[in-house]
Amino acid sequence: METKTNSTPEAAASSSSLQVALAWVYVGVPLLWGVSQTFIKALALFK
Amino acid sequence: MATDSLLDRSRTIAGPGFNRWLIPPAALAIHLAIGQAYAFSVFKKPMGALISGNVDAPAPADWTPAQLGVIFSIAIVLLGLSAAVFGKWLERVGPRKAMLASALCFSGGFFIGALGVHLHSIWLVYFGYGFVGGIGLGIGYISPVSTLIKWFPDRPGVATGMAIMGFGGGAMIGSPLAVALMDHYKASAPMGVAPTFLTMGLIYLLFMLFGVFTIRVPAEGWKPEGYVPPTTANAMITTHNVDADTAIKTPQFWLLWVVLCMNVTAGIGVLETASPLIQETFSDKSMGAGLGVTAAAAAGFVGLLSLFNLLGRFFWSSASDKIGRKPTYMIYFGLGIVLYALVPTLAASASLSLFVIVSCVILSMYGGGFATIPAYLRDLFGTMQVGAIHGRLLTAWSTAGVLGPLIVNFLHESQKSKGLTGAAAYQTVFYTMAGLLVIGFLANLLVKAVDARYHVKEAAAPKVAA
Numbered sequence: 001m002e003t004k005t006n007s008t009p010e011a012a013a014s015s016s017s018l019q020v021a022l023a024w025v026y027v028g029v030p031l032l033w034g035v036s037q038t039f040i041k042a043l044a045l046f047k
Numbered sequence: 048m049a050t051d052s053l054l055d056r057s058r059t060i061a062g063p064g065f066n067r068w069l070i071p072p073a074a075l076a077i078h079l080a081i082g083q084a085y086a087f088s089v090f091k092k093p094m095g096a097l098i099s100g101n102v103d104a105p106a107p108a109d110w111t112p113a114q115l116g117v118i119f120s121i122a123i124v125l126l127g128l129s130a131a132v133f134g135k136w137l138e139r140v141g142p143r144k145a146m147l148a149s150a151l152c153f154s155g156g157f158f159i160g161a162l163g164v165h166l167h168s169i170w171l172v173y174f175g176y177g178f179v180g181g182i183g184l185g186i187g188y189i190s191p192v193s194t195l196i197k198w199f200p201d202r203p204g205v206a207t208g209m210a211i212m213g214f215g216g217g218a219m220i221g222s223p224l225a226v227a228l229m230d231h232y233k234a235s236a237p238m239g240v241a242p243t244f245l246t247m248g249l250i251y252l253l254f255m256l257f258g259v260f261t262i263r264v265p266a267e268g269w270k271p272e273g274y275v276p277p278t279t280a281n282a283m284i285t286t287h288n289v290d291a292d293t294a295i296k297t298p299q300f301w302l303l304w305v306v307l308c309m310n311v312t313a314g315i316g317v318l319e320t321a322s323p324l325i326q327e328t329f330s331d332k333s334m335g336a337g338l339g340v341t342a343a344a345a346a347g348f349v350g351l352l353s354l355f356n357l358l359g360r361f362f363w364s365s366a367s368d369k370i371g372r373k374p375t376y377m378i379y380f381g382l383g384i385v386l387y388a389l390v391p392t393l394a395a396s397a398s399l400s401l402f403v404i405v406s407c408v409i410l411s412m413y414g415g416g417f418a419t420i421p422a423y424l425r426d427l428f429g430t431m432q433v434g435a436i437h438g439r440l441l442t443a444w445s446t447a448g449v450l451g452p453l454i455v456n457f458l459h460e461s462q463k464s465k466g467l468t469g470a471a472a473y474q475t476v477f478y479t480m481a482g483l484l485v486i487g488f489l490a491n492l493l494v495k496a497v498d499a500r501y502h503v504k505e506a507a508a509p510k511v512a513a
Contacts (some may be wrong), residue, residue, distance in 0.1 A: 016066075023072035026257060027213070031079060034219030038354055044347035045340075045403070 056141030061263035067198045067271065069261055074191030074210035076258030077146055080251040081153055081187040082217015084122055084180075089225045091115045093238035097167060100237060114169055118177045120449065122156075125181025127445025130189045134438030135291055137186065138431075142194045142262045149187030150255035156180020157248030164241040176244075188214065188441065191258070192421045193434030197265055200430075201274045203422040204372075208364025211418040215357035221247075282495075283373060287502040288429030294436045299427050299497050302490045306376055307420055308443035308450070309487030313387065313480040314413025315451030317406060320459070320473055321349050325402070328394040328470040340399070348403065355407040356414040363415025364422065372423035373494060379412040380488035387481040394470035417444075427497050454479065 061067075092102045094115055099106035137145040159175025162168075191210050199206035228246055232239030270276075277284070294300050322345045331339035340348070367375040386405050393402040420440065425433045455476055462472040 020066050020068045020072075023069050023257075023261060027072045027075040027079060030220050030254075031075070031213070031216045034216055034221075034223065035354065035357070037223040038219045038350040041350040042347045042354065044343045045345075045351060046347075047344065 054140075054144045054147060056143075056264065059141055059143045059262060059264050060266050061269075065263055067265075070191070070195060070198045070263065071206065071209045073258040073261035074195055075213040076261070077149060077187045077191055077255055078210050078213030079217045079220060080255045081149070081184050082214040083221030083247070083251065084119070084126075084184055085214075085218035086221035086225065087119045087122070087176075089222045090240060093229055093240050094164065094172075097164065097237040097240065102238075110169055118172055121173055121177030122181035122184060123448040124445045125178055126184040126188060127442040127448075129182040129185030130438035130441040131185075132438075133182075133186050134189060134435030135432065137190055137438070138193065138291075138435050141264060142190050143259055145186050145190040146255065146259045146262060149183045149190055150252055150259060151183070152179050153183030153187060153255065154248040154252035156183055157244045157251070161241045161244035161248070164244060165236075185438070185441070187255075189434050189438045191262065192437055193430065193432075194262060194264055196421065196425050196430055196433055199271075200276070201271055202365070202368045203425055204364040204366070204368040204419060205361075207421040208361040208418040211364070211421075212357055212360040212414075214417070215353070215360050215414055219353060219357070224250075283371065284426045285429050285497060285502075287497075287499070288431035289427075289436075289497055289501050290503055291432040291435035291439060293501050293503075294428050294432070295439055297497055297501055299494055300436070300440070302494050303420065303423060303427075304440055304443045305490040306487050306494075307416065307440060308447045309483045309490070310376075310379060310383075310413065310416035311444055311447035312451040312454065313383065313483050313487075314410065314416070315447060316387075316455050316476055316480040317390075317409055317413070318349075318352065319452055319455045320476060321352055321406065322346065324394065324470070324473050327468070327472070329397065329399050329402075330469070333397055333469070334399075348406075351403070352406060352410045355411045359411025359414035360418035363412065364418035367419045367422060372419060372426055373491060375415070375419055376423070376491040377488070379416055380484045380491060383409065383412055383484045384481045384488065387477050387484060390477045391470055391474040394473070427494075429503075431503065 091112060095110050095112060096102045096105050098109045105111075133145070133148075156176045156179040159179055160172050161175075163171030163173075163175050192207055195206040195210055196203045225243055225247065228243040229239035232242040232246075236242050276286070289297070325340050325348050326342065326345045329340040331337065333339070363375060363379070386409050389405060390402065390409075393405060421433065421437050424436050424440065428436050458476045458479055459472060462475055467474075
């Protein structure tokens, strides 16, 4: 048992692994895009 | 009102089966957005040429770099102030309402700023992006932190490291996004700035709303499955709580204030000087024709430092869960003193690769300093009002944000006025920064467990954050 119940109709909905994966994609894609842009810029240092 | 009830703390309590790994993305949605503030410099040149339309030939009525620099300064000062002022409110109303307030202020800052750019009113931009947006930064920065600590009692450093890493990553998204949007809109508005502000305000509002409606607080008494709170005595990790008003009366709070302020001031010293230092030190003159560091390569170096700033936030904060907060800051300061003092020597000996490696390690510890502090506060003051205490501590960041550039520019200019050039002109800057780290090292050394007289008596503990 991971949680202690104190549910409301909204909060009672359990979160699936799919929800977690989608949430990480939502924030991960822009972050990876930003990191890749920075990495490409950083490559100029090694040319 | 339906919206009010949806935002209430009681509506954010997680039900059974809720997966706590949804909380870091919710926190990241806020931090990745507000981290855009560190990319504000991308607007400086276009905003300084709104009338002339030519960044290389601004008109007399165009805004000056000094006027534009004030926008970021207001935002950073407001970040610290609003985090300090609204911390207790956040603990009372819960993370969802606070995150919504942050989203509305941050995006609202862009919208007001867009009007300021459209009307060419610098005061409106100061009020919009600087003042209103700055409040959004402060509330947003602290809003998910205490919730993360409560969801991850077994690894608070990992949890806060992930969120605060997002703040570092925000600039990496904000900068190319702004460049692309300004390029897209440049035909329809002066330099494309006003519509870019509007578009970014809208994008960030939608992005942050995901965090607002995903965030949950754990139910009272919740623990991760299989988690057993440590039973072995560790004086540096309290099982008690200290409220925010009492925390600022303890020496520990002010020692950590000095720790954060010194670490950030020293890091800003590197960030401020990185591009000119590498170009002036490793020029064609010292490296040989065609072998010097170009402006593009220097920009790449700054990008590399940003990456290590981001990675350090997660790496060092996670490591602090294993080795302890105090030893982690001992590493930041102890290793930092050696590396800062080494930079002028490496620069003088033209060891470019070593110079780059040392600078990257320094920046990783600068980022780590930000990310490890919430867990350090939790260890010393408990979880009850850690968000509010963290908010008050962030005034150290605002102070460093003003102090760092002032010290660096003053020292560098005074060395140049003595006729020193290249690496020699930066030598005093780095030795001074190493000296600041000595102060931070001593402050950290003096941190001891909080005296029991400051603890909240269990029966009197206010019912705040779940």
